[in-house]
Every structure is written in structure tokens, then in C-alpha cells.
Amino acid sequence: MATVKLWTDEDVSGNAAVKAVFDDIRKTRGSDFVNNFWRALANQPLLLERTWASLKTVMVEPGVLDPLTKELIYMAVSIAHSCNYCTHSHTAAAKAKGMSEAQYAEFLAVVGMASETNALANALQIPVDPEFQAG
Amino acid sequence: MATVKLWTDEDVSGNAAVKAVFDDIRKTRGSDFVNNFWRALANQPLLLERTWASLKTVMVEPGVLDPLTKELIYMAVSIAHSCNYCTHSHTAAAKAKGMSEAQYAEFLAVVGMASETNALANALQIPVDPEFQAG
Amino acid sequence: MATVKLWTDEDVSGNAAVKAVFDDIRKTRGSDFVNNFWRALANQPLLLERTWASLKTVMVEPGVLDPLTKELIYMAVSIAHSCNYCTHSHTAAAKAKGMSEAQYAEFLAVVGMASETNALANALQIPVDPEFQAG
Amino acid sequence: MATVKLWTDEDVSGNAAVKAVFDDIRKTRGSDFVNNFWRALANQPLLLERTWASLKTVMVEPGVLDPLTKELIYMAVSIAHSCNYCTHSHTAAAKAKGMSEAQYAEFLAVVGMASETNALANALQIPVDPEFQAG
Amino acid sequence: MATVKLWTDEDVSGNAAVKAVFDDIRKTRGSDFVNNFWRALANQPLLLERTWASLKTVMVEPGVLDPLTKELIYMAVSIAHSCNYCTHSHTAAAKAKGMSEAQYAEFLAVVGMASETNALANALQIPVDPEFQAG
Amino acid sequence: MATVKLWTDEDVSGNAAVKAVFDDIRKTRGSDFVNNFWRALANQPLLLERTWASLKTVMVEPGVLDPLTKELIYMAVSIAHSCNYCTHSHTAAAKAKGMSEAQYAEFLAVVGMASETNALANALQIPVDPEFQAG
Numbered sequence: 001m002a003t004v005k006l007w008t009d010e011d012v013s014g015n016a017a018v019k020a021v022f023d024d025i026r027k028t029r030g031s032d033f034v035n036n037f038w039r040a041l042a043n044q045p046l047l048l049e050r051t052w053a054s055l056k057t058v059m060v061e062p063g064v065l066d067p068l069t070k071e072l073i074y075m076a077v078s079i080a081h082s083c084n085y086c087t088h089s090h091t092a093a094a095k096a097k098g099m100s101e102a103q104y105a106e107f108l109a110v111v112g113m114a115s116e117t118n119a120l121a122n123a124l125q126i127p128v129d130p131e132f133q134a135g
Numbered sequence: 136m137a138t139v140k141l142w143t144d145e146d147v148s149g150n151a152a153v154k155a156v157f158d159d160i161r162k163t164r165g166s167d168f169v170n171n172f173w174r175a176l177a178n179q180p181l182l183l184e185r186t187w188a189s190l191k192t193v194m195v196e197p198g199v200l201d202p203l204t205k206e207l208i209y210m211a212v213s214i215a216h217s218c219n220y221c222t223h224s225h226t227a228a229a230k231a232k233g234m235s236e237a238q239y240a241e242f243l244a245v246v247g248m249a250s251e252t253n254a255l256a257n258a259l260q261i262p263v264d265p266e267f268q269a270g
Numbered sequence: 271m272a273t274v275k276l277w278t279d280e281d282v283s284g285n286a287a288v289k290a291v292f293d294d295i296r297k298t299r300g301s302d303f304v305n306n307f308w309r310a311l312a313n314q315p316l317l318l319e320r321t322w323a324s325l326k327t328v329m330v331e332p333g334v335l336d337p338l339t340k341e342l343i344y345m346a347v348s349i350a351h352s353c354n355y356c357t358h359s360h361t362a363a364a365k366a367k368g369m370s371e372a373q374y375a376e377f378l379a380v381v382g383m384a385s386e387t388n389a390l391a392n393a394l395q396i397p398v399d400p401e402f403q404a405g
Numbered sequence: 406m407a408t409v410k411l412w413t414d415e416d417v418s419g420n421a422a423v424k425a426v427f428d429d430i431r432k433t434r435g436s437d438f439v440n441n442f443w444r445a446l447a448n449q450p451l452l453l454e455r456t457w458a459s460l461k462t463v464m465v466e467p468g469v470l471d472p473l474t475k476e477l478i479y480m481a482v483s484i485a486h487s488c489n490y491c492t493h494s495h496t497a498a499a500k501a502k503g504m505s506e507a508q509y510a511e512f513l514a515v516v517g518m519a520s521e522t523n524a525l526a527n528a529l530q531i532p533v534d535p536e537f538q539a540g
Numbered sequence: 541m542a543t544v545k546l547w548t549d550e551d552v553s554g555n556a557a558v559k560a561v562f563d564d565i566r567k568t569r570g571s572d573f574v575n576n577f578w579r580a581l582a583n584q585p586l587l588l589e590r591t592w593a594s595l596k597t598v599m600v601e602p603g604v605l606d607p608l609t610k611e612l613i614y615m616a617v618s619i620a621h622s623c624n625y626c627t628h629s630h631t632a633a634a635k636a637k638g639m640s641e642a643q644y645a646e647f648l649a650v651v652g653m654a655s656e657t658n659a660l661a662n663a664l665q666i667p668v669d670p671e672f673q674a675g
Numbered sequence: 676m677a678t679v680k681l682w683t684d685e686d687v688s689g690n691a692a693v694k695a696v697f698d699d700i701r702k703t704r705g706s707d708f709v710n711n712f713w714r715a716l717a718n719q720p721l722l723l724e725r726t727w728a729s730l731k732t733v734m735v736e737p738g739v740l741d742p743l744t745k746e747l748i749y750m751a752v753s754i755a756h757s758c759n760y761c762t763h764s765h766t767a768a769a770k771a772k773g774m775s776e777a778q779y780a781e782f783l784a785v786v787g788m789a790s791e792t793n794a795l796a797n798a799l800q801i802p803v804d805p806e807f808q809a810g
Contacts, residue, residue: 001262003631004809033266037252040259044645050729051252051652057725058248064237069204070245073211077249077659079393080215082487082622085256086249087395088267091408102199105449108393110205112456113193114212114221115389116382117172117186119482121220123349123378124175125357125533127136131168132223134679138361139539179375185462186382189455212389214663217352217757222665226678240719243663247726250659251652254752258619258648260627269409271532273766274674303536307522310529314780320594321522321787327590328518334507339474340515346478347519347794350485352757355526356519358537372469380475383463384482384491387442387456391490394445397406401438402493404544484798487622492800496543510584513798517591517791524617524790528754528783530668530762541802573806577792580799591792598788604777609744610785616748617789620755625796626789628807642739650745653733654752654761657712657726661760664715667676671708672763 007042017045021052028060035089068097076111142177152180156187163195170224203232211246277312287315291322298330305359338367346381412447422450426457433465440494473502481516547582557585561592568600575629608637616651682717692720696727703735710764743772751786 005011012022022042025034041048059070071094078086099107140146147157157177160169176183194205206229213221234242275281282292292312295304311318329340341364348356369377410416417427427447430439446453464475476499483491504512545551552562562582565574581588599610611634618626639647680686687697697717700709716723734745746769753761774782 076211083253092267112386116386118216118218119385132227247656251656254655346481351523353523362537388488402497520794521787521791616751621793623793632807658756658758672767
């Protein structure tokens with residue numbers, strides 16, 4: 001269904017640059033499973049490398065937002081962009097990071113509410129209050 | 136700049152249904168400031184009432200996600216929808232709820248990263264891994 | 271604020287192809303007012319001609335949907351695309367075609383509701399019911 | 406394919422809150438068929454209840470816009486948001502409410518035209534005419 | 541999976557207006573293959589005719605942008621709109637027009653980068669520099 | 676109008692990390708002008724550094740797509756995302772890289788056409804032809 005070939009582990013084993021990224025994904029995640037996003041990006045080794053490096057910096061390295069909060073933000077963006085693949089993969093990631101049923105329900109309520117009021121604000125072309133302007 | 140009149144406090148004082156909502160907004164938020172979103176919605180009193188009731192349920196009532204996390208999700212949706220008003224108002228709300236500079240920086244990195252990989256996944260039309268499907 | 275010059279009536283008078291379109295817009299609408307959309311498109315006379323011809327066919331010629339219904343559909347698309355200019359211009363057009371306050375209120379409620387359930391359906395990645403497939 | 410389980414009628418029968426909503430959907434629509442949207446939302450009973458209550462208010466209760474016009478607006482929003490599920494379900498609903506082939510053809514022409522001019526207006530960053538501003 | 545019937549060649553042969561368009565598509569492209577987009581639009585013969593006429597003018601007639609550049613622009617828009625069908629069909633068209641693996645890789649990098657910085661600019665609500673305004 | 680302070684050159688001079696990026700932007704572009712995007716990102720020095728490094732790799736370093744083609748792709752994405760700032764800045768960049776009036780006109784025609792057919796394909800939920808699937 002993709003516009004490019006999805007690389008199998010055998011394909012990966014024949015390309016050192018791609019193999020290095022896949023090895024690092026497996027080691028970083030502590031799992032042998034590598035999802036289709038990386039198997040598709042493998043066709044463009046430089047983009048694969050850069051994208052994984054960014055993702056590791058942004059989503060894996062410890063910071064001031066906890067990992068689940070970052071996944072919820074990622075899910076929200078993916079849903080608003082109607083990215084089916086990303087919604088599936090990051091919802092799965094959020095569950096793996098401990099998202100409870102109750103948290104998912106509240107997340108869905110916020111995303112639905114935001115989408116509704118976004119539409120209303122866009123419809124009414126509401127001017128930004130001076131109070132909301134920065135410095 | 137709006138497609139409708141923005142109600143002043145004087146306009147509001149002449150309409151009991153609208154006044155009741157504005158009074159509740161002020162009481163709930165502990166502040167006299169009512170932003171333009173509600174002043175625009177005041178033209179449609181029923182929609183105003185329903186929207187405020189939903190927002191109170193979703194964003195004000197205590198739940199399992201903390202208030203700042205809910206604002207970050209709201210911001211993410213608003214940014215992805217290019218809703219200028221909502222981005223301004225919910226970024227201001229997040230700051231009011233304690234979002235630090237460091238948290239904002241990480242939030243921006245996640246939103247940027249998600250937007251980039253959303254585009255890549257959509258471009259490559261990557262099929263969803265069976266591992267991501269719910270039971 | 272535009273990325274191109276907005277043509278004044280004096281500019282238009284110096285270009286026969288553009289003038290012909292502006293004359294037809296004025297005649298068709300029975301008004302001397304020509305809005306900025308056409309003054310910006312005037313920089314690309316062929317695109318101006320094709321766009322006005324399409325708009326006349328789709329929005330002006332009588333059909334099976336009444337003119338106000340067509341404007342409401344146009345507004346809905348413009349809002350969902352966060353097109354500020356189009357939202358303003360087509361809301362003004364709908365008012366000119368008789369949209370009442372009550373109709374506007376219901377329109378906004380539908381657009382808000384649709385945006386909310388779109389987000390929920392995208393979030394949950396709900397499979398299409400076989401009952402909804404066309405023969 | 407969903408990120409959550411789709412509730413069967415047997416699942417529903419074991420949860421009083423969910424059953425009450427499903428019973429009301431069936432009664433309101435005069436049909437035994439309950440589509441997957443509600444079967445997915447059933448995992449979050451409170452969101453299910455609130456969403457159905459809103460939908461009933463907005464789409465079922467009589468108002469000043471006729472039911473088919475409301476479905477056309479709903480379809481337009483769903484298409485612009487690339488919501489596959491919603492486009493399918495609301496196109497089916499519009500057909501059930503009497504949308505003719507000719508009406509569908511005109512609807513598609515308006516949605517296509519709006520999308521094209523939205524892109525042009527966004528591309529050219531056209532400033533809003535003062536004539537379009539509300540009082 | 542469509543909301544309308546996809547016309548087979550046999551269906552097409554029974555409708556002169558539709559057949560004329562299909563014949564022209566085949567002749568223009570020098571190929572017997574007619575993709576599903578046209579088989580779906582065949583249900584609305586006037587829209588089919590207008591859409592094919594526009595596409596021929598915009599994408600087939602020689603101009604100042606080369607055919608591959610036009611396909612890359614078409615792909616970029618389709619990806620940003622999350623249009624799965626269009627992304628597939630125009631990526632295939634770009635490959636047919638000679639898009640190399642290296643060009644595809646750079647295209648993807650630009651689309652990803654643009655999506656990321658679009659989100660950042662929307663998030664920060666950055667005011668347009670006066671230097672970017674047209675004369 | 677931004678959600679953050681825009682850094683002046685004086686602000687920049689007091690922060691070594693930010694200054695290094697601004698110096699490199701000026702050197703790379705051969706111009707003293709630094710646009711607001713970077714002045715806003717300066718509040719998040721790490722994000723500023725990463726974003727500029729990516730932009731340099733993707734948009735400045737020589738590749739197989741010429742610089743103007745890359746700007747046209749960037750513009751197309753920005754328009755489809757309704758990013759006002761990005762549309763302005765990348766249209767200005769395309770003009771600086773030699774985009775002619777005729778090229779801009781064709782670009783606009785392609786973007787408009789793509790947006791129209793994206794909407795039609797999404798509306799009709801057209802299934803992807805097997806011929807468009809990758810090996």
C-alpha cells in the first residue's frame with residue numbers, strides 16, 4: 001500500500017548505514033520490533049538517519065516533560081493532521097508508556113473540544129485579545 | 136475584524152442568558168477578564184451556553200490529566216489547525232497555569248517533530264503495522 | 271499584506287483581458303464593488319479568467335441547490351481550511367443572500383459538532399461500516 | 406483497524422450507561438443499526454453520552470436549517486478535514502435524507518471550487534476587505 | 541470503498557459525454573489505463589468534463605514549469621491535505637515522469653522540513669516581516 | 676503579535692549560542708537581514724540551533740533539486756497548511772531566487788487544481804488503484 005518498498009530485515013542487513021540506524025532503534029527501545037515507518041524511510045538512508053536522530057533527541061532523551069505527556073502531544077498533532085499511520089503508532093506508544101483508559105478518555109475529550117472551538121474561532125474570525133500578546 | 140459584533144459588558148448586561156454565562160466564567164476563573172471568544176459567541180446565546188458548559192466539564196473539572204497537560208494538548212490541536220486565535224489564547228492559558236520556558240521549548244520540539252513525521256508518513260502512505268491494531 | 275500587488279481600478283483599465291473580467295463581475299453581481307480576491311488574481315490574467323468562469327458556473331448559475339445553501343457549504347470548507355479571507359468573504363456573501371442570525375447559529379453548531387466528531391473518528395481510527403459503502 | 410475495541414451488542418448489554426445511549430440512538434433513528442462510531446466511543450461512556458446528546462441537539466432537533474442542508478455542511482467539514490470515516494457516514498446520511506444525484510454533483514462542485522479558491526487566497530495572503538468586517 | 545460507483549469501461553461505453561472524456565484521457569496520455577479518480581467522477585458528467593479540461597490546461601499543456609516540477613508541487617499539496625488517493629496517484633505520476641530516488645529523497649526532506657517550520661511559525665504566531673510584503 | 680518576544684540584535688549579542696546561529700545565518704545568506712522566524716526561535720536556543728542546522732542541510736546545501744524547485748515545494752506545503760508567515764517568507768524567498776511572474780502563475784494554477792482534486796478524491800473516498808502501489 002506504500003509508495004515505496006518496506007525494507008525487510010534481510011534488505012536492511014545488506015546496507016551498513018541503514019543497519020546502523022535499525023540497530024540503534026532496537027537498542028534504544030529494548031525491543032526487536034521495528035515498525036513500518038522506519039522500513040519505509042530506509043529507502044532514503046540520509047533522511048532515515050536525520051529523522052531517527054531528531055526523534056531520539058526530542059522523544060527519548062530525558063527532559064522536563066514526561067514521556068507520556070510528549071506522546072499525548074504527538075497524538076494530538078497527528079489526529080489534527082489526519083495522519084492515520086501516526087495516530088495508530090503514537091496511540092500504541094502512549095499505551096505502552098502507561099496511558100490509562102481514563103487518561104485516554106480525557107485526552108479524547110480535550111482533542112474533540114479543541115477541534116470544536118478551533119472551528120468556531122475560525123468561523124467568527126475573532127481578533128486576538130491584547131492581553132494574549134507576548135512582551 | 137470579526138464576522139460578528141463583539142459584545143461589550145454593557146451589551147451583556149441587557150441579556151439575562153448571556154449575563155448568566157459571563158458571570159459563571161468570571162466566577163469559575165476568579166477573574167473579571169472575559170476574552171473575545173465569549174464576546175463573539177454571545178451573539179448565539181444557546182451555542183454560548185453549550186460551549187461554556189462543555190469547556191467547564193472538559194477543561195476545568197478535575198480529572199486524571201493535570202490542567203497544564205490538557206492545555207498543551209489544546210495548544211497542539213490549535214497549532215495543527217492553524218487557528219491563530221486559539222493558539223494565542225491557549226498559549227496564554229498554559230503560561231498562566233505555570234508552563235515554564237523549558238517546557239514550552241520541549242512542547243515546540245514535539246509539535247515540530249510530529250508535524251514533520253506526519254508529513255513523511257502521509258507522503259509514503261505507510262501501512263499500519265498489525266502490532267498497532269487494538270484487540 | 272499580500273504577496274502580490276492589489277490592482278486598483280486604474281490598473282485594471284489598462285489591461286483589456288482583466289477589464290473584461292472585472293466588467294463581467296460587476297454586471298453579474300449588479301454592484302460596482304470588486305473585492306480584493308479579484309484584485310490580487312489580476313496579476314495572473316489567465317488564472318483570473320479561469321477562476322471567475324468556474325465561480326460563475328458553480329455559484330451563480332441556477333441549479334438544484336439554492337444560493338444560500340451553496341454559500342453555507344463554501345463557508346464550511348473555508349473554515350475547516352483556516353482560510354481567513356474566504357471565511358470573511360463568504361460569510362459576508364451568505365449574509366447578503368439572506369442568512370438569518372438563527373441560521374448562522376445553527377450553521378456554527380453544525381460546523382463545531384462536525385469538527386469535534388471528525389477529531390474523534392480520526393483519533394479512534396474507526397473502520398468504515400460496510401453499510402456505508404456504495405453499491 | 407481501530408485504536409480501541411468496537412463494542413458488540415453483547416458487550417453493550419452488560420453496561421447500563423452505554424445501553425441507555427444505544428437504546429436512544431435506535432429509538433431516535435427508528436432503526437436497529439448502530440454504526441461503528443458509537444461502538445468505538447462506547448469505551449468512554451461519559452464521552453459517548455455527551456457526544457450523543459450534542460449530536461441529537463444539533464442534528465436531530467428541528468431548527469431553521471433543514472436536515473439535508475445540515476448534512477451537506479457536515480460533509481463539507483469532514484471532507485476538508487480528510488476524515489474518511491465521517492465522509493463515508495455523513496454521505497450515507499445525506500443519501501438517506503434524500504440527497505439526489507444532481508444535488509450531490511453540485512455539492513461536489515462547490516466543495517472543489519471552495520478548496521481551490523481557499524488555496525489561492527492563502528497563497529496570495531489577500532487582506533480582508535473592510536466591507537467584509539462586521540459592525 | 542468509494543461513496544459512489546466506479547464506472548467500468550462497459551458503463552462508460554453507454555454514455556456519450558463520459559465516453560468522450562475517457563477517450564480524450566486515453567489519447568492525451570497515450571495509455572489505455574484510466575485510473576479510479578475518473579471512474580468515480582463519471583457519475584457527475586459535467587464535473588468530469590470541467591475537471592478534465594482544467595487538468596489538461598494546468599498539467600498537460602506546456603508552460604514555464606517543467607512537468608516533473610508541477611507533479612512535485614501537486615504531491616506536496618496532496619500530502620499536506622492528507623489526501624491518500626492523490627498522494628498515491630501523483631507519486632506514481634512523478635515516477636512516470638522520471639523522478640529519481642535522489643529527487644524523491646530531497647522532496648521528502650523539503651516537505652518534512654516545511655511541515656515542521658509551519659508548525660513552529662503557527663505555534664509562535666510570528667508576525668510577517670515588513671520586508672516580505674509586496675509593493 | 677507573537678506568543679514570544681522577538682529578539683533584537685542587542686538581545687542576540689548577549690547570548691553566545693544564539694549569536695553563533697545568527698552569525699551563521701547572515702554569513703550563509705550573505706545578507707544582514709534576519710527575519711522574525713529566527714528572532715522568535717531565539718527564545719529556545721537548542722531548537723533554534725537544530726532548526727537552522729536542518730534548514731541549512733535541506734534548503735541550502737546543493738542537491739539534485741534546484742533551489743527554486745525546493746522553494747516552490749516549501750510554498751505549496753505552507754499554503755496547504757494555511758501558515759501565513761511561511762507563505763509570506765517562502766514566496767519572498769522564491770522571488771529572490773528568480774521566480775518569474777509566469778512561473779508564479781503556473782505554480783498558483785497547480786496548487787489550486789491540486790486542492791480542488793484533493794477535495795474531490797476525499798469526498799468520493801476513491802480507492803487507490805493497484806497500479807499505484809509500490810513493488
